[in-house]
Amino acid sequence: MPTSEARLRWPHRPPVFAPLLAGLYGLLPRLALLAASAGLIVFALGFAGDGWQWPDLADPLVSALRLPRVLSALLVGAALAAAGAALQALFRNPLADPGLIGTASGAALAVVAVMALGLVSIGLPTAAFIGALLSTWLLLGLSRLLGGGEISLLLLGLVLGSLAAAATGMLLFLSDDLTLRSAMSWLSGQLGSSTGAPLAWAAPFALAGIALLLAMGRELDCLLLGEDEARSLGVPVERVRLWTAIGAALAVGAAVSVAGIIGFIGMMVPNACALLLGGGRRRLIWVSSLAGALFLLLMDTLARGIAYPVNLPVGLLAGFIGPLCFFWLFRLRARRLA
Amino acid sequence: MNAAAIPAMPAFLLRQLGLQAGTRALLEGIDAQLPLGRFTAIVGPNGAGKSSLLKLLAGLQAPSQGQVLLHGLPLAAMPLAERARQLGWLGQFAAADLPLSLHDYVLLGLRPTLGSFGQASAPDLARVASALQQFDLLGAQQRRWGQLSGGERQRAGLARLLVQDAPLWLLDEPTNHLDLKHQALLFRRLRAEVAQGRTIVAVLHDLPQAARWADHVLLLGEGRLLAQGAPADCLSAAELSRAYQWPVRLWPDAAGHWQLAVGEVA
Numbered sequence: 001m002p003t004s005e006a007r008l009r010w011p012h013r014p015p016v017f018a019p020l021l022a023g024l025y026g027l028l029p030r031l032a033l034l035a036a037s038a039g040l041i042v043f044a045l046g047f048a049g050d051g052w053q054w055p056d057l058a059d060p061l062v063s064a065l066r067l068p069r070v071l072s073a074l075l076v077g078a079a080l081a082a083a084g085a086a087l088q089a090l091f092r093n094p095l096a097d098p099g100l101i102g103t104a105s106g107a108a109l110a111v112v113a114v115m116a117l118g119l120v121s122i123g124l125p126t127a128a129f130i131g132a133l134l135s136t137w138l139l140l141g142l143s144r145l146l147g148g149g150e151i152s153l154l155l156l157g158l159v160l161g162s163l164a165a166a167a168t169g170m171l172l173f174l175s176d177d178l179t180l181r182s183a184m185s186w187l188s189g190q191l192g193s194s195t196g197a198p199l200a201w202a203a204p205f206a207l208a209g210i211a212l213l214l215a216m217g218r219e220l221d222c223l224l225l226g227e228d229e230a231r232s233l234g235v236p237v238e239r240v241r242l243w244t245a246i247g248a249a250l251a252v253g254a255a256v257s258v259a260g261i262i263g264f265i266g267m268m269v270p271n272a273c274a275l276l277l278g279g280g281r282r283r284l285i286w287v288s289s290l291a292g293a294l295f296l297l298l299m300d301t302l303a304r305g306i307a308y309p310v311n312l313p314v315g316l317l318a319g320f321i322g323p324l325c326f327f328w329l330f331r332l333r334a335r336r337l338a
Numbered sequence: 339m340n341a342a343a344i345p346a347m348p349a350f351l352l353r354q355l356g357l358q359a360g361t362r363a364l365l366e367g368i369d370a371q372l373p374l375g376r377f378t379a380i381v382g383p384n385g386a387g388k389s390s391l392l393k394l395l396a397g398l399q400a401p402s403q404g405q406v407l408l409h410g411l412p413l414a415a416m417p418l419a420e421r422a423r424q425l426g427w428l429g430q431f432a433a434a435d436l437p438l439s440l441h442d443y444v445l446l447g448l449r450p451t452l453g454s455f456g457q458a459s460a461p462d463l464a465r466v467a468s469a470l471q472q473f474d475l476l477g478a479q480q481r482r483w484g485q486l487s488g489g490e491r492q493r494a495g496l497a498r499l500l501v502q503d504a505p506l507w508l509l510d511e512p513t514n515h516l517d518l519k520h521q522a523l524l525f526r527r528l529r530a531e532v533a534q535g536r537t538i539v540a541v542l543h544d545l546p547q548a549a550r551w552a553d554h555v556l557l558l559g560e561g562r563l564l565a566q567g568a569p570a571d572c573l574s575a576a577e578l579s580r581a582y583q584w585p586v587r588l589w590p591d592a593a594g595h596w597q598l599a600v601g602e603v604a
Contacts (some may be wrong), residue, residue: 118469150459218454224436224447228398228429233449233502234422279437 006325017081017241024290028074031294035070035260035301069192073300073314074293076191077269079206079251081292084266085273085285086213087136088222091153092141092245094271097265098132098252101157105164106135107249107256111197112171112183112322124197126203128253135161136162136245187261189315197257209250210289216244217282224281262296262315264322269295343525345535349409349506349537350395351372356403357390365561368404369432372554378539378570379548381559383582389510390542391428391558395539396427406508422450426504430511430541432491440494440586444470445485461572469497472527488515490497495526507531510542522556525551544587546596549573557581 001063087103099103110131114123139160143153150186175249186195195316196202219240220231230237255262270288277283296314303312350372357365357489365387372378372395377486380388388497394406395445397413408424416424436443444466448458470476473493478486486494490516499507512528513521526592528538529551531556549569550553557572558582559563578586585601 016387087436129481217455218449218452221438221442222449224433225446226429227442228393228396228427231398231418232396232422232425232427232455233446234419235449236418260604274437276437278442280439280442 005129006030015174021287021290024233024287024294026289028297031297032070032074035066035073035297040268067193068199069300069304070297072191072258073297074140075203075206076255076262077209077292077296078289079255079267079292080262080265081269081295082210082213082285083248083255084288084292085270085281085288086216086220086244086245087248087266088270089224089281090140090241090248092198092224095154095267095326096157097264098248098255099261099266100154100161101139101247102159102161102164103132103139103252104256104261104263105168107132107253108165108261109164109168109171110253112187113166115183116171116175119333124257125254128257129205129249130253131164132253132256133245133249134165134251140245158250167281185313186198186260188313189260189318190313191259191296192309193259194313196259197254199258202254205250206254209247209252209254210285212243212247212250213285216240216247217280217285220281220285222243239266260313260315262318264318265292265296265327267329268322268325271325290300343452347374348372351410352404352541353407354404355391355394355401355406357387357394358397358402363561364463365401366393368563370556370563370566371537372537372556373539374555376537377528377534377551378537378554378555378556379510379552380539380541380558381543381545381548381573381581382519382564383460385560386558386581387561388558391425391507391556392510392539396425397421397448398511419453422502422504424504425506425508426502427508428495428499428510428512429555431516432495433483436541438483438489439480440483441466441470442478443494444475444479444501445496447498447503465503466501469500472500473497479581487522492516493520497529505535506537507539509538511541511543513542513544520604523549545573545578545586546598548588549588549596580587 032224055267083103084096084099087098087101088094090096090102107128110127112126113131114127124212139153139157142156142160146152146156168187183195190196219230219235222233222235223237225233227237230240252266269292270284272290273284273291277287299312299317301313303317306312306317348371350370352368352370352372354426355365355368355370356363359499361408368391380391383389390399394401397406397416399497400414401545402498408416413421420544438446445458447469448462449467452458467476470479475490475493475497478490483491484553496512512524525547528540532538532553539554542552555566555569555572556563556579564581565574565577574590575585575587578588587601589597591597
């Protein structure tokens, strides 16, 4: 019998799919343009009123700094949120997040290792993908081998993540290379850092990953019912697991190679979206990717302006908001048990 | 046409079927025929291997020995997608919580028809609505899975099977969590499905209900097939007592209802 103690509650509300989607589609391009054309204050004003204008692409500040940063925010946010929504179904756990279960740490370790070897450009997202895939696959294998339910999965992921983080720290410590020193700030989750992979190299990985996860939507919904149920519905379970892990690794690897580890986006965004439109992965993965892009763009614009002229890493900001969301999900569960 | 006059073809043919779990034999040397277009009940005490046998029939587990033939062909060789169109399986334990509404859940019954990517058409959605209505679930369709009662989840599972619309249903204790009214409605429903040509195999705990509603019975005990055939023939006091290792007697009363007497032994 399923034990209610070990179960975490999935957030859910009846669907308001169409209006939410229309809102996201309407907001995204406008906010992106605004963020590219202005700093925080103008951003806020421009969003409130109608006094905004197209970004001046001839301005080097816009074309060289802001626009790439805005595009990175969109890509990284979409990739992390889509991966989170898919991983939660893969592990049947609403708290699964690429940052919490070690996927991102595995990617970061691989990136640092490749940096230490002096390989860059395409090498970074490729290494990040391989690192993320290995850590996801290892976690999947270990959790099936050891069993023990959803909380122990998080613990296992935490342990794997810590292991990867320790190895990353060791690599950084042993290295006297300046590139690796500067990797520290990239690692804490920063958009627009010059250490990370160039956006153009990472984008194909992220987009391929998101597309793959979108394609797995219905299969993941079936997998949520349980392995036997999914198989009885004709779902090739092992293949779906592998493709989902590959898709999530592509997306998370690309995000990490660009912006380091930004935690909690993959947990917060899908769960918040599930509250609005129900947790079916077929819809949730792509609504989450839109909402994740929007969310990270807002967070990064905030991080950019909040301590001006200092550029706060957006990963730090996410690190403060994320745990609050985590507590909220735990409270949902506590309320049910009461 | 009188269905009873035609000898029932086997849907499933089991040949020397065995299942090992480590060194323990869960099932051993099962030779059986499950008739097509009939209601077969699998009965027996706890741990007799009923659910394991049902999983073997569904192809969810591979037998350690012997084979399962479906319509004369080895089940193991049947592609997964085709199996999902032929066999609907409803397990014993529904998930305690899912991030899905009842409607989303029943909708997944369309997976074998739609594949991974197909879009549900208007007739598909009408089928879902009709299945929800037939199992008295229309009012609850937007509720989240975690808020449903055990009985509602059980009925949701049956509605999902109805949407999946496979010609063979494999049900593991389908009366679990159902109250008396919904049990009676379920058995009537299953008989109606059989009358329309569906083949049903169900693991049942309740012997009088199995005897009353099933056409064919497999009696299991300790992983072996002790008897098979019409309920009146194979649920004799001797066989039942052997299976349950306890004095058990089952007989039809004057009104045709089956009565059960469980003896006391010193």
